[in-house]
Amino acid sequence: MPSFLDDLSAAFDATTVLTGAGIEPRYHTDMAGVPVAPPLAVVRPRATEDVSKLLKLCHAARVPVTTQGGMTGLVRATLPQAGEIVLSTERMNAIEEVDTGGGVVIAQTGVPLQRLQERVGQDGFMFPLDLGARGSCTIGGNISTNAGGNRVIRYGMTRDLVLGLEAVLADGTVLRGVRKYIKNNTGIDLKQLFVGTEGTLGVITRAALRIFPAPAEQQVALCALASFDEVRALLDLARTRLGGDLTAFEVMWNEYYRLTTELVKGVAAPLPANHPFYVLIESSGSDAGRIRDDMEKMLAGALEDGIILDATIASSGAAAAAIWKIRDSSVELGRALGPAGVGFDVSLAIDRMEAFAKAVNDGLKKLDKDAYAIVFGHAGDGNLHVNAKYPPTVDRTEEVSKLVYGITGDFSGSISAEHGIGLLKRPYLELSRTAEEIETMRTLKRALDPHGILNPGRIFTV
Ligand code: ZN
Numbered sequence: 441m442p443s444f445l446d447d448l449s450a451a452f453d454a455t456t457v458l459t460g461a462g463i464e465p466r467y468h469t470d471m472a473g474v475p476v477a478p479p480l481a482v483v484r485p486r487a488t489e490d491v492s493k494l495l496k497l498c499h500a501a502r503v504p505v506t507t508q509g510g511m512t513g514l515v516r517a518t519l520p521q522a523g524e525i526v527l528s529t530e531r532m533n534a535i536e537e538v539d540t541g542g543g544v545v546i547a548q549t550g551v552p553l554q555r556l557q558e559r560v561g562q563d564g565f566m567f568p569l570d571l572g573a574r575g576s577c578t579i580g581g582n583i584s585t586n587a588g589g590n591r592v593i594r595y596g597m598t599r600d601l602v603l604g605l606e607a608v609l610a611d612g613t614v615l616r617g618v619r620k621y622i623k624n625n626t627g628i629d630l631k632q633l634f635v636g637t638e639g640t641l642g643v644i645t646r647a648a649l650r651i652f653p654a655p656a657e658q659q660v661a662l663c664a665l666a667s668f669d670e671v672r673a674l675l676d677l678a679r680t681r682l683g684g685d686l687t688a689f690e691v692m693w694n695e696y697y698r699l700t701t702e703l704v705k706g707v708a709a710p711l712p713a714n715h716p717f718y719v720l721i722e723s724s725g726s727d728a729g730r731i732r733d734d735m736e737k738m739l740a741g742a743l744e745d746g747i748i749l750d751a752t753i754a755s756s757g758a759a760a761a762a763i764w765k766i767r768d769s770s771v772e773l774g775r776a777l778g779p780a781g782v783g784f785d786v787s788l789a790i791d792r793m794e795a796f797a798k799a800v801n802d803g804l805k806k807l808d809k810d811a812y813a814i815v816f817g818h819a820g821d822g823n824l825h826v827n828a829k830y831p832p833t834v835d836r837t838e839e840v841s842k843l844v845y846g847i848t849g850d851f852s853g854s855i856s857a858e859h860g861i862g863l864l865k866r867p868y869l870e871l872s873r874t875a876e877e878i879e880t881m882r883t884l885k886r887a888l889d890p891h892g893i894l895n896p897g898r899i900f901t902v
Contacts (some may be wrong), residue, residue, distance in 0.1 A: 444501050447524075448481055451512045452622045458482040462779050469527050470511050471771065472619060477793030478507075479520035484528045486497040487895060488614055488645040491527065495643065495893075496612030507639040509581030510552060512573035514783065515862030517585075517638045517898045527643060529580050535559050537648070539702040544603060544620045545651050550642050556649075568595035568687075572768040586636030590722075590767075590860030593820035594687040595652075598635065598859070604648040607630040609641075610889035633884070638860050639895040641888045657728035658687075659735040660760035662835055663742070664715035668794035671717050675790070675820055678721055681738040685731060688722035689820035690767050693797065696816040697766065703776040704769045708762055710752045719748075719819070720767050722760075733883045752815050770816065770825060777814075780832035782840045788823045788853035796824070796851045803843045804828055807836060823857035845871055861899040869900060 449459050453783075458467075459481045468476040478738075480503070485491045488694050498505050507519045507527045520526050529550035537546040542561050547556055554574040569582060571589030583605070587598045595601065604619035608872050617631050633641050665671055671691055678686050697718045701709035711718070725731045735753060742748045754760035774781060788796055797815045804811035811830035817823050828840045845855050849871045859868055869878060882902050885892070892902055 444497075444503055445481060447497055447501070448483065448494075448512050451497060452490065453484065453686040456484050456486070456490065457485070461511060463714070466511065467508065469522055470516065471514055472516075476519050476669065477522065479524050479526040481527040481529055484531050486531050486569075488608065488856065490613040491608045491643055491645055493533075494525075494527060495610055497609055498893050499611045499891055502891050502893065502897050505533075505582070505643075506752075506895050507643050509550065509584075510573065510576035512577045513581065513585060513862065514838045515856070515864040516787070517792040517860060517895065518581075518723050519863075520782055521897065529578060531581075531644065533578075535678070538563055538565070538651070539620065540565055540651075543651055544621050544648050545794065546618060546620075546646065546648050547579050548646050549578065549583075551579045553577050553579065553582060560651045561654060564654050565651040567601070567651050569598055569601060572637035573645065578745055579649070583635055583644050583647060584637065584639050585860045588784045588821065588823065589701055590688050590764075590818070592818060592823075594684065595676065596690070597749065598869030599632070600651045602631060602635060602759040603650060605634055605644055607631075607642040607644050608632045610891065613640070614645075618646050620648050622650075632890070633729060636860070637860060641894065645669075648828060653726070655687075655724035655731075656726050657731040658722065658724040658760065659731055660754040660763050661721045661735060661739060662752050662754075662763050662766075663719045663721065663739070663748040664711050665717040665748055667716060670747050671714045671719060671819060672790060673721055674721075674742055677738060677742055677747065678723075679820075681741075682734055685723040685725045685734065686721070686820075687724045688720065689818070690720040691817060691819040692717075692720075692767065692816040695812065695814045696770075696773070697812065698771050699777065700766055700773045706773045707765055707769055709766075709771075710759075710763060711750055714866070715749055720763055758779060765771030767816070773814070774827055777827075777829055779831060780791050780836075781827055781829040782837050782844070784824075784828070784844050784855075785857050785859040786824055786844075786853045786855060788848065788851050790822055791817060792851045792853075793819065793824060796847065796853070797826075799843055799847045800826060800828070800849075803847060804830065804840070806867055807839060811836075811840075820859075821857070840870070844879060845856070866898070866900060 463478045478607045532548040533550040576664045685692045698713040812828040817825045845868045854872045
């Protein structure tokens with residue numbers, strides 16, 4: 441397509457458009473680590489106007505575009521397909537305004553999550569979204585995947601943190617919706633079109649996001665439990681006793697805790713690894729004395745009532761980080777265990793979780809006696825991550841996917857809690873959404889992107 445590449449080169453300076461040998465492998469490699477064929481070109485806009493100019497050209501020439509942030513997605517939504525242009529947001533990375541009085545930060549789409557967290561931290565504030573990929577994932581990626589992560593139990597998903605968005609439509613039209621207030625009942629809330637839709641309806645360029653005063657105190661505890669009934673009892677107790685101070689409640693089945701503390705470098709085991717379940721509890725708030733007291737009293741009560749077998753409260757920031765590191769090392773654990781496995785991110789009611797995990801394990805054993813599931817996740821949000829592992833002699837990706845998604849359907853769960861659909865889960869979308877819902881998604885896609893140039897084929901086909 442030489443004439444289109446000529447048009448691109450004429451429209452932008454040489455640092456903005458990369459082609460041929462100028463395209464580094466990171467633009468066509470994702471978390472799976474296996475590069476695909478390079479894209480037609482990589483375009484790295486500096487501003488919203490560049491994004492608009494690029495999409496106008498692509499719209500006219502019917503050239504498909506995939507938008508990339510930190511490339512930490514897990515569903516193959518941003519790996520370029522044949523003939524696609526990569527729109528990299530890496531140079532749109534300014535934090536434009538921190539408004540502590542209004543509790544708002546305005547950031548460009550390519551700002552890495554951790555940099556935003558640190559910047560608002562300098563002013564005594566926190567941006568509550570947090571996940572293992574914080575160092576590389578970007579604000580635009582977080583919004584377009586409606587990222588969840590570790591503090592959803594208290595602050596909600598990314599959707600709940602977005603006040604306003606600026607986005608560019610497929611034909612280059614710019615929707616300027618960066619507004620700094622929560623209340624705004626003036627018709628269709630257009631920003632929601634771009635939250636969680638994986639770049640299929642528009643390209644996010646800037647966002648106004650909610651920030652909160654940083655808590656003066658944070659307590660992190662790790663508990664060992666004998667059964668999943670006790671996990672549920674502990675969640676009830678934590679909700680009752682810690683109330684709005686409860687900021688995370690993460691569960692790990694034995695295999696996850698044992699293997700992570702054994703195999704992942706730099707991860708220690710603060711409690712012995714022979715207990716059936718582990719729970720990480722975090723509480724935070726402004727009254728340091730009360731936060732510490734409440735956590736200690738709650739755990740002492742839980743120990744007395746036999747809900748927990750053992751517990752340790754982090755005595756320093758470093759100790760808290762070490763406990764979080766266990767829970768945050770799922771990707772590293774996957775790598776340490778080798779390639780033969782399939783990852784799942786499902787949601788289901790908490791009272792079905794134990795039976796679900798057992799059904800998955802039993803089903804895997806029927807496929808291969810050496811197969812097993814590593815289960816962990818955000819119990820308080822009804823979200824479990826499952827890594828199904830099996831001997832590498834046969835590729836079982838498809839049968840394992842069918843098995844786990846089938847069981848998820850049997851338990852009335854959702855096939856994607858927080859990772860999205862991308863290309864990877866597209867064949868299974870209909871297990872979680874009705875035919876009418878998917879057709880309505882197609883109607884929106886046709887209206888906003890008539891030539892189908894934005895991330896085509898991700899989530900569903902038109
Ligand atoms: Zn997660």
